[in-house]
Amino acid sequence: MTDVPSPAPRVRGRRPPQGDPVVDRALALLAAFDAARPALTLGELARRSGIPTSSALRLAxxxxxWGALERGADGRFTVGLRLWEVASLAPRARGLRQVAMPYMGDLEEVTRQHVLLAVREGGDAVLVERLSAHAATPVLYQVGGRLPLHSTGVGLVLLAYADPDVQQEYLARPLLHEPERVPVSEAALRRTLADVRREGLAHFRRKVPNPLVSVAAPVFDAQDRPAAALSVVVPEERADARLLGPAVRTAARAISRELGARRPLGR
Incomplete structure (x- = not known):
């Protein structure tokens, strides 16, 4: 008679070797949402997360x-307000927003357009706040969304003031201007980043879907590290660099001072 090997004993407190832990699958469900797909059916949620439908339904x-997801009358899932409440407690964005909001309000009042505040997270800029006038021109990005570093005003500032190894890794990628899908010249981008560091300002122009100009400046923290980027986004026909540049730079300096920055803050 042949002995049948018994299954390996399960060690208390450890998961089986096969399959992802529940927390990873739950995070995969949340990561399935993005700005282009803020509402998903169960089938879409399962496909985009790579989780079987039955498991996706149970986890959802x-x-x-808990409040991390909500489900509408049409059966589609959206991100829940409870998740937003938790995310708003992130210290890197919370203190920054509290300091920056009055100055952002001043810029929005003057420009009657968009004022953006973004931080760098890995190879992206994350928009932590946006003030927009009622009649402001449409823009592509929403609060909490990710922006490319190489083809936005705030992104260029964050990339220009990033550590050299971060820049080198980023520039080694094949890059395209978004949403035009036009290839980016590494040499031209390096020159642009040098200009941003020299001037303390980034100027970025976009032709589609609407001709826009973004003017951005760095914000520094109490350790004189680049903490964020502040920008205004205006229609091309209303972009006066002689006015916008000094206004954005002045606001960014004021925010930096309130955050405790001691370094000379540019021109």
Whole structure:
């Protein structure tokens, strides 16, 4: 008689070797949402997360019960307000926003357009705040969304003031201007970053979907490290660099001073 090997004993407190832990699958469900797909059916949620439909439904139900997801009358899932409440407690954005908001309000009042505040997260800029006038021209990015570093005003500032190894890794990628899908010249981008560091300002122009100009400046923290980028986004026909540049730079300096920065803050 042949002995049948018994299954390996399960070690208490450890998961089986096969399959992802529940927390990873729950995070994969949340990561399935983005600015282009803020509402998803169960099937879409399963496909975009790579989780079987039955498991996706069970996990989505748990997340819905906690408030991380909501489900509409049409059956589609959206990110829940509870998740936004938790995210708003992130210290890197919270203190920065509290200091920056009055100055952003001043810029919005003067320009009657968009004022953006972004931080760098890995190889992207993350928009932590946006003030927009009622009649402001449409823009592509929403609060909490990710922006490319090489083809936005705030992104160019964050990349220009990033550590050299971060820049080198980023510039080694094949890059395209978004949304035009035009290749980016590494040499031209390096010159642009040098100009941003020299001037303390970034100027970025976009032709589609609407001709826009973004003017951005760096914000520094109490350790004199680049903490964020502040920008205004205006229609091309209303872009007066002689006015916008000094206004954005002055606001960024004021925010930096309130954050405790001691370094000379540019021109």
């Amino acid at each position: 139900g748990r997340l819905q019960a």
